[in-house]
Amino acid sequence: MAARRSPPQERERQRPRDSAAGNDQVHSWTLVTSQALDTAWRVGKGSVTLAVSFLVGILCYFRRLHLYLGHRLKRWIGYLQRRFKRNLSVEAEVDLLSYCAREWKGETPHAKLMRKAYEELFWRRHIKCVQQVRRDNYDALRSVLFQIFSHGLSFPSWMKEKDIAKLPEKLLFSQGCNWIQQYSFGPEKYTGSNVFGKLRKCVELLKAQVTEAYEQMKTAKAIPSLFRLLFTRETSSDPLSFMMNHLNSVGDTCGLEQIDLSVLGYSLEVKIKVFRLFRFNSRDFEVCYPEESLREWPEVSLLTENDCHYHIPVF
Numbered sequence: 001m002a003a004r005r006s007p008p009q010e011r012e013r014q015r016p017r018d019s020a021a022g023n024d025q026v027h028s029w030t031l032v033t034s035q036a037l038d039t040a041w042r043v044g045k046g047s048v049t050l051a052v053s054f055l056v057g058i059l060c061y062f063r064r065l066h067l068y069l070g071h072r073l074k075r076w077i078g079y080l081q082r083r084f085k086r087n088l089s090v091e092a093e094v095d096l097l098s099y100c101a102r103e104w105k106g107e108t109p110h111a112k113l114m115r116k117a118y119e120e121l122f123w124r125r126h127i128k129c130v131q132q133v134r135r136d137n138y139d140a141l142r143s144v145l146f147q148i149f150s151h152g153l154s155f156p157s158w159m160k161e162k163d164i165a166k167l168p169e170k171l172l173f174s175q176g177c178n179w180i181q182q183y184s185f186g187p188e189k190y191t192g193s194n195v196f197g198k199l200r201k202c203v204e205l206l207k208a209q210v211t212e213a214y215e216q217m218k219t220a221k222a223i224p225s226l227f228r229l230l231f232t233r234e235t236s237s238d239p240l241s242f243m244m245n246h247l248n249s250v251g252d253t254c255g256l257e258q259i260d261l262s263v264l265g266y267s268l269e270v271k272i273k274v275f276r277l278f279r280f281n282s283r284d285f286e287v288c289y290p291e292e293s294l295r296e297w298p299e300v301s302l303l304t305e306n307d308c309h310y311h312i313p314v315f
Contacts, residue, residue: 090146093129093314096122110278114305117280121303121313125275129314130303137255140302140310144264144272147300147312154298156269177211179240209266211239226262226290233259255308262290265297275303275313 100118104111121127133139133146147153172178213227236242250256256264265272272289279285302310 089134089142090312091132093131096127096130096313099130099132113280114277117275117277117285120280121275121277125313125315127275127303127313127315131312131314133309133311135309137251137253140256140261141250141264143302143310143312144268144270144300148268148270151298151300153270153300156267177239179243182240182244209263214239224266224290224292226259226266226292230259230263258287258289258307265289269297271297271299273299273301274310275301276307277303277305278307 096118100115104114104118133143148155209227213223214231216223217227217231230242231237235245246257246260250260261272261274274287274289276284276287301313301315303313304310
């Protein structure tokens with residue numbers, strides 16, 4: 001019969017089995033933990049990648065949106081600037097020589113003449129800037145009126161009359177000027193009885209400077225030579241033909257002619273000095289309308305390159 005093992009020997013034999021079991025348990029927990037961490041990493045990595053992709057997509061979208069809105073805003077601003085510039089009757093002051101250099105490049109004889117004319121204005125006439133006026137058939141009238149208002153010049157005496165609003169009717173019924181009903185306003189032709197309301201602010205020039213002068217001329221009274229020139233034209237031998245063939249066309253198909261500038265000067269009681277640049281080095285380079293203006297009348301200045309369009313010189 002075999003002898004029984006002592007307890008110490010039994011314990012020594014049991015220890016390797018317990019260690020192996022412990023190691024297996026630790027390895028199992030390590031494996032589980034590693035798998036859990038790996039799974040968590042894959043899930044986290046996917047989430048982070050998805051989040052980054054989402055953010056990149058949002059950034060790209062907003063970038064494209066920014067570029068699109070910037071492009072549209074730029075076009076809109078450009079449109080507003082062009083529209084606003086087109087609506088300006090009188091533009092801001094610009095340097096005279098810079099304007100000349102921009103407008104008159106090249107070495108043609110005419111371009112050289114214009115540059116010399118602008119240099120004459122700058123150095124000897126002390127004109128430093130120019131204000132461009134919208135190019136249409138009203139630019140001469142607009143240039144003169146702008147200076148009257150901006151310089152605070154006095155209005156002519158006839159504008160202070162109390163009964164000026166009744167003038168069209170007076171001309172028709174008191175003086176027999178039935179032709180006045182044919183007055184037109186640019187593209188708007190015959191207006192019938194409505195013409196009186198529209199004429200109340202502008203027809204005084206026909207009464208005080210044209211109609212009365214015509215009546216005085218018929219009685220051989222002394223009148224300014226300008227009106228004799230006005231009524232010796234075949235196209236304006238009397239007030240009716242003057243209105244129908246000249247005044248009615250102003251602003252519609254043509255601007256003011258030189259003789260009309262003189263009438264305008266008399267009407268507004270101002271002396272209109274015009275620098276005609278294309279007439280440089282001639283006696284017609286600087287002219288005044290009317291020539292017989294009174295000394296106490298205030299003076300306004302215009303410059304023109306072709307007697308068709310006018311701008312405002314700034315001294």
